[in-house]
Amino acid sequence: MTNAEWGEVDRYLVDTLVGDADSEVFQENSAAGLPAIDVSPAQGKFLHLIARSIGARRALEFGTLGGYSTLWLARAVGPEGRVVTFEYEPRHAEVARKNLDRKGVGERVDIRVGAALDNLPALAEEQPEPFDLVFIDADKVNNSNYVQWALRLTRPGSVLIIDNVVRHGAIVDPDPSEASARASRDVLELLAAEPRLDASAVQTVGEKGWDGFAYALVTG
Ligand code: SAH
Ligand code: DHB
Ligand code: MG
Numbered sequence: 443m444t445n446a447e448w449g450e451v452d453r454y455l456v457d458t459l460v461g462d463a464d465s466e467v468f469q470e471n472s473a474a475g476l477p478a479i480d481v482s483p484a485q486g487k488f489l490h491l492i493a494r495s496i497g498a499r500r501a502l503e504f505g506t507l508g509g510y511s512t513l514w515l516a517r518a519v520g521p522e523g524r525v526v527t528f529e530y531e532p533r534h535a536e537v538a539r540k541n542l543d544r545k546g547v548g549e550r551v552d553i554r555v556g557a558a559l560d561n562l563p564a565l566a567e568e569q570p571e572p573f574d575l576v577f578i579d580a581d582k583v584n585n586s587n588y589v590q591w592a593l594r595l596t597r598p599g600s601v602l603i604i605d606n607v608v609r610h611g612a613i614v615d616p617d618p619s620e621a622s623a624r625a626s627r628d629v630l631e632l633l634a635a636e637p638r639l640d641a642s643a644v645q646t647v648g649e650k651g652w653d654g655f656a657y658a659l660v661t662g
Pocket of ligand 1: 479480481504505506507508509510511512528529530531534556557558559579580581
């Protein structure tokens with residue numbers, strides 16, 4: 443389900459509040475054949491503002507694609523900050539690397555190519571400083587695994603944001619056929635059950651249709 447007015451309102455919001463300085467990232471992604479499933483500009487800036495609001499210096503991302511959300515995070519953490527981002531597809535990672543270098547934030551971004559679950563143990567062994575913000579936006583079926591790992595890699599006060607938890611409303615089907623909708627229900631139930639997290643979720647409409655994101659605070 444989508445609605446032409448949602449897109450029109452998104453364009454108005456982006457023109458008014460975001461501008462389109464990074465539209466060449468979308469052009470590069472499209473030229474390289476990447477799917478247009480990046481966060482929208484309004485969502486990207488929202489993520490960036492959350493990161494700045496909590497003074498995030500270290501961000502962890504699941505799902506780089508062409509680096510559009512990564513770019514917003516990299517700008518938020520500042521020149522001394524760091525973004526670690528997991529990407530399964532080498533081709534996506536290559537496009538992201540070019541986009542981020544061209545935008546002047548490449549040095550802040552560590553792209554780890556491969557399945558996130560394969561690369562997480564090595565990251566944990568490095569005993570990195572806790573991440574302040576985790577953005578989960580990769581293969582939805584692993585969302586619960588990513589939240590469990592995020593708990594190991596964060597501290598009380600850190601924030602987890604999970605994209606695409608509403609899936610055009612598919613999550614209210616108690617036995618959703620779409621594996622990703624099932625996974626969204628599972629991760630929302632995990633957020634509710636996990637005593638170290640306090641969470642909410644917000645539905646969104648816009649140029650990407652009807653979806654939503656979850657926001658969780660690490661409390662302990
Ligand atoms: N966050 C990006 C969009 C990510 S799209 C943005 O808003 O700009 C989802 C990405 O996750 C795709 O590039 C896909 O290749 C990647 N992905 C899928 N499975 C993965 C896995 N197991 N580990 C890491 N990345 C994965
Ligand atoms: C899809 C993935 C996303 O991360 C997103 O924001 C929108 C769509 C997808 O796989 O269809
Ligand atoms: Mg997404």
